[in-house]
Amino acid sequence: MEFFRIKKDIPFMRYALVFNVISLLTFVVAVFFLASRGLNFSLEFTGGTSIEVKYDETVSLDPIRQALANDGYPDAQVQHYGNTREVLIRLQNRDDVDSSKVGDQVKETLKRIKGPKADVQQVDYFGPQIGKELASDGAMALLVAVLGIMLYLALRFEWRFGASTVIANLHDVVIILGFFAFFQWEFSLSVLAAVLAVMGYSVNEAVIVFDRVRETFRKRRDLKTPEVINHSITSIISRTVITHGSTQMMVLSMLFFGGENLHYFALALTIGICFGIYSSVFVASPLAMWLGVSREQFARVKPQKQEAVV
Numbered sequence: 001m002e003f004f005r006i007k008k009d010i011p012f013m014r015y016a017l018v019f020n021v022i023s024l025l026t027f028v029v030a031v032f033f034l035a036s037r038g039l040n041f042s043l044e045f046t047g048g049t050s051i052e053v054k055y056d057e058t059v060s061l062d063p064i065r066q067a068l069a070n071d072g073y074p075d076a077q078v079q080h081y082g083n084t085r086e087v088l089i090r091l092q093n094r095d096d097v098d099s100s101k102v103g104d105q106v107k108e109t110l111k112r113i114k115g116p117k118a119d120v121q122q123v124d125y126f127g128p129q130i131g132k133e134l135a136s137d138g139a140m141a142l143l144v145a146v147l148g149i150m151l152y153l154a155l156r157f158e159w160r161f162g163a164s165t166v167i168a169n170l171h172d173v174v175i176i177l178g179f180f181a182f183f184q185w186e187f188s189l190s191v192l193a194a195v196l197a198v199m200g201y202s203v204n205e206a207v208i209v210f211d212r213v214r215e216t217f218r219k220r221r222d223l224k225t226p227e228v229i230n231h232s233i234t235s236i237i238s239r240t241v242i243t244h245g246s247t248q249m250m251v252l253s254m255l256f257f258g259g260e261n262l263h264y265f266a267l268a269l270t271i272g273i274c275f276g277i278y279s280s281v282f283v284a285s286p287l288a289m290w291l292g293v294s295r296e297q298f299a300r301v302k303p304q305k306q307e308a309v310v
Contacts, residue, residue, distance in 0.1 A: 009234045013226035016286035023283050027171055030178020037181045042188035043090050043126050045135050049102045050124040051089040055116040058084040067109050072097075077186075079260040085116075099125050138192045145196060146170070149203050157210050158297050164287035165206045168279035169199050175275050176268055190265040198272025201247075205240070205280040210288070212236055217295045225294060229285050240277065248273055 043050060061078045064087065068076040077090040091102060103123035110118040146166055154162035173195055180187050212232035216223070223231060251273065255266035 006234050006237060009227070009230045010237075012230050012233050012281055013286060013289060016282065016289070019282035020286055023171060023279070026178075027174055030174045030181070033178050033181040034174070037184065039177065039181055039187040040184045041135070042186050043092070044130075044189050045132075045187070047093050047126045047130065049091045049093075049099065049106075050126065051091070051103060051106050052081075052121040052123075053087045053089060053110065054119045054121050055085045055087065057116045059087060059116050059118075061087065063113050063115065064089070064110070067113050068106070071105065071109050081259075081261055099127075134189065138189075141192075141196060142173070142199075145199050149199065153203075153207070153210070156207075157214060158293065160288050160291040160293045160297075161206075161210045161284075164284045164291060165203060165210075167287055168206065168284035169202050171279050171283055172198055172202050172272055172275045176271050179271055180264075180268070185264055185267070188264065190262075191268045194265050194268035194272065198269065198276060201273060202276035202279060205244075205276055206284050208236055208239070209233060209280055209285060213285075213288075213293075214298050217298045221295070225289055228295075229289060233281055233285065244273060244277055 061080070065076060065078050068074075068078070068089070068091075072094070073091050075092060077088075079088055080086065081088045089106060091106070093099060097105070102125075103120070106123075107118075107120055110120070146169065149169060150162045150166045152162075153165050176195055176198065177187075179185070180191070185191075209232060212235060213229055216228045216232050216235075220228065220231065248270070251266050251269045254262045255270060258266055
């Protein structure tokens with residue numbers, strides 16, 4: 001299915017060096033912010049207390065935030081979940097307060113707030129050790145995903161495609177983390193899931209591009225390697241617009257209408273999808289070209305017929 005067809009190939013590879021320099025600078029800036037500011041980890045990673053509160057009617061969050069701030073929790077995270085009568089309160093650990101008493105303190109704070117009656121449904125405590133385990137497990141998940149991607153592409157296509165795709169994927173991941181470090185957005189387990197989803201999404205785009213490159217190498221023997229890549233990318237632009245456009249509309253709907261629980265998850269996906277398209281065209285493809293991908297690596301060798309022995 002195609003919405004449109006571009007008859008003349010777009011010379012993407014003519015500007016490959018310029019875009020790769022831009023990508024390198026963006027990558028370095030993202031690494032700088034990761035090293036200087038670090039990520040603003042959520043309670044799942046740092047440890048803290050999560051409290052679920054239910055009200056008889058719709059409740060405003062501002063009085064709750066103000067009351068908690070007055071009681072020594074200025075950074076308390078207060079948000080609706082499920083509906084406007086259910087509130088989730090998340091508090092960071094404090095050295096001067098026993099974690100087992102935080103729930104009781106919050107109950108007393110909620111009683112002093114004028115308005116609907118608060119009913120504390122559940123109090124969960126996350127220790128710092130659990131956070132360290134989640135962080136290490138998340139890093140291991142990223143490592144396994146990278147190795148699996150490289151192995152898959154090396155077996156399906158050629159090792160040059162595998163190496164260039166892994167570099168492009170790491171580029172996308174670091175850019176997302178750089179955004180979260182620069183703006184100090186909360187990095188939670190849902191954001192980690194979004195990062196892993198972006199890696200798979202970027203790989204899918206790279207597979208589409210490289211599959212068309214392999215096909216073009218076999219069909220168009222009059223084209224040189226840069227021209228083959230240009231033709232391959234140009235021929236799938238309509239498909240890219242349809243696929244990524246529909247996906248982005250769904251993600252943006254979560255971003256604007258999904259509430260606070262889905263906000264950073266959708267934000268990470270939005271950044272990842274945009275940079276995933278960019279990296280497949282201007283990072284992975286030029287790297288494969290500079291690593292020396294050529295027609296000979298995909299040429300089908302016809303079996304020679306053996307002459308009958310008389």
